[in-house]
Amino acid sequence: MNIERIGVMTGGGDCPGLNAVIRAVVIKARARGWQVLGIEDATAGLIDLDYRSPRGNRWLEVADVDAILTKGGTILGTSNKSDPFAYVTTRDGEKIETDVSDLVLANAAKLGLDALVSIGGDGSMRIAQRLIDKGLRVVGVPKTIDHDLSATDYTFGFNTAVQTAADAIDRLQDTAESHDRTMIVEVMGRDAGWIALSAALAGGAHACLIPEIPYRIAPLVRAIRERQSRGKLFSIVVVAEGARPAEGEQSFAGARELGKMPKLFGAGARLAAALEPQLDSEVRVTVLGHVQRGGSPTQFDRILGTRFGTAAIDALAQGNYRHMVALRTPNIVCVPIADAIADPHRISANESLLSTARDVGICFGD
Numbered sequence: 231m232n233i234e235r236i237g238v239m240t241g242g243g244d245c246p247g248l249n250a251v252i253r254a255v256v257i258k259a260r261a262r263g264w265q266v267l268g269i270e271d272a273t274a275g276l277i278d279l280d281y282r283s284p285r286g287n288r289w290l291e292v293a294d295v296d297a298i299l300t301k302g303g304t305i306l307g308t309s310n311k312s313d314p315f316a317y318v319t320t321r322d323g324e325k326i327e328t329d330v331s332d333l334v335l336a337n338a339a340k341l342g343l344d345a346l347v348s349i350g351g352d353g354s355m356r357i358a359q360r361l362i363d364k365g366l367r368v369v370g371v372p373k374t375i376d377h378d379l380s381a382t383d384y385t386f387g388f389n390t391a392v393q394t395a396a397d398a399i400d401r402l403q404d405t406a407e408s409h410d411r412t413m414i415v416e417v418m419g420r421d422a423g424w425i426a427l428s429a430a431l432a433g434g435a436h437a438c439l440i441p442e443i444p445y446r447i448a449p450l451v452r453a454i455r456e457r458q459s460r461g462k463l464f465s466i467v468v469v470a471e472g473a474r475p476a477e478g479e480q481s482f483a484g485a486r487e488l489g490k491m492p493k494l495f496g497a498g499a500r501l502a503a504a505l506e507p508q509l510d511s512e513v514r515v516t517v518l519g520h521v522q523r524g525g526s527p528t529q530f531d532r533i534l535g536t537r538f539g540t541a542a543i544d545a546l547a548q549g550n551y552r553h554m555v556a557l558r559t560p561n562i563v564c565v566p567i568a569d570a571i572a573d574p575h576r577i578s579a580n581e582s583l584l585s586t587a588r589d590v591g592i593c594f595g596d
């Protein structure tokens with residue numbers, strides 16, 4: 231099929247490297263003579279064509295993306311509540327989730343878009359798959375700081391988030407050591423412990439609690455006391471926001487909002503409340519939160535984002551519509567989106583990073 235116009239959008243939580251992908255998509259598509267529509271706030275810009283007008287959807291030229299490679303965030307805006315299959319609208323004063331996917335297809339046709347590049351995580355890839363099933367041509371580009379998408383060695387954004395978390399641990403270690411404290415560092419990752427495990431390794435943490443391994447307080451207390459008995463009076467405990475005690479659930483902030491995922495909240499504070507009474511030393515909690523989502527992408531994420539962006543244009547040119555670009559080191563390949571969303575990428579018991587972490591004495595509370 232002859233392509234003349236494509237749309238590009240970013241969906242779900244933002245992460246460093248989104249602009250690197252947008253830049254590469256625009257440069258390569260314009261070189262082929264294709265027009266590129268930047269769609270505002272994920273599918274929100276396709277559900278309502280006047281969305282945020284005049285700042286909203288706009289045709290992008292190379293000049294628009296010239297200086298964005300190193301910038302965090304996304305120039306297109308993003309949203310994690312614009313699933314067209316469960317879009318939140320108000321009826322009779324009450325909020326309800328409605329399927330407005332037909333509108334997305336109709337508006338894409340109205341704009342003359344021949345295909346879309348959808349940059350997003352598992353949620354966006356699921357939406358892309360359903361839109362493809364309805365007849366839209368979409369190529370996916372995998373992003374997420376959580377590193378929880380399958381079928382790619384890495385998503386962009388993860389490397390920068392780990393760097394940010396490891397930098398924070400370095401700083402916290404200085405103050406922990408001065409005050410002989412146990413520092414709990416809460417990191418993101420939802421149901422996957424990749425950020426926690428990688429940051430714990432990179433930052434030299436002493437314990438790490440991840441969603442994949444429910445934890446108990448007793449082994450953690452033993453590990454901290456054992457360090458204290460060796461004169462090491464401070465400890466660093468990394469806890470993933472989705473970690474849970476062996477006899478408990480993940481920690482959430484209230485009920486799920488319509489059209490959104492439930493909000494994980496309070497894992498670090500809950501851990502501190504359980505740990506501090508069992509230690510003779512003080513415990514402090516730092517929640518890194520959205521700091522991990524911002525900032526300039528690392529070199530790794532800039533290069534990966536650029537490779538993904540150009541590969542997405544190749545995939546469209548070759549008609550690989552049901553596909554997502556992926557890193558299979560050292561190559562960029564196309565994989566079916568269905569493979570990427572079939573099973574989330576989690577830390578398994580035989581994960582090699584996990585054995586390395588155990589080998590250097592990191593306690594997982596099990």
Ligand code: F6P
Nearest residue numbers: 243310374375376418419420494
């Ligand atoms: O999926 C990326 C992520 O940053 C998760 O690690 C985190 O749980 C979630 O998004 C936070 O989302 P929000 O931006 O809606 O608070």
